[in-house]
Amino acid sequence: MSSFTKPPLFLRVLGFLFRVLCIFAVDLVVAQLNTRVLGLSSLYPKPLVILIGMVVVLCLFYFLVSIIDRFTKYIFKVTIEMGNFLKFRKTAMLVIILGMYVGMFQLYSYSWFQKWTTWEELRSALHLPKAPRVEIQF
Numbered sequence: 001m002s003s004f005t006k007p008p009l010f011l012r013v014l015g016f017l018f019r020v021l022c023i024f025a026v027d028l029v030v031a032q033l034n035t036r037v038l039g040l041s042s043l044y045p046k047p048l049v050i051l052i053g054m055v056v057v058l059c060l061f062y063f064l065v066s067i068i069d070r071f072t073k074y075i076f077k078v079t080i081e082m083g084n085f086l087k088f089r090k091t092a093m094l095v096i097i098l099g100m101y102v103g104m105f106q107l108y109s110y111s112w113f114q115k116w117t118t119w120e121e122l123r124s125a126l127h128l129p130k131a132p133r134v135e136i137q138f
Helices: 009-042 046-084 089-113 119-125
Strands: none
Touching: 009 046, 009 089
């Protein structure tokens, strides 16, 4: 019998969600660096630019993959500590993570299209109905 006990399902789900968030963050950094490296093609020959890009990506992933786990654990710890102050901890932690995903979505939007996505754009892209307008009269 092993002395290792599995963490509860909720903590495993949170760990997975944070790991995915970190992967998105690393991808966003790599995409930005690729854009910068591609800008060098007007100054240097393309084979040299390709080599520079490959070295940059290799260095990033070599160091960032080792950091992702530590960063995930740190964010996870901070979120749990923030959740301890709130009445509905699990719900609060999921709302915090959802907010981080929305923020990551907006960063991707700005990175790829140089503009922030509005609620109306998102609503129409997902074919969501308009929220009913409620007027309160006294």
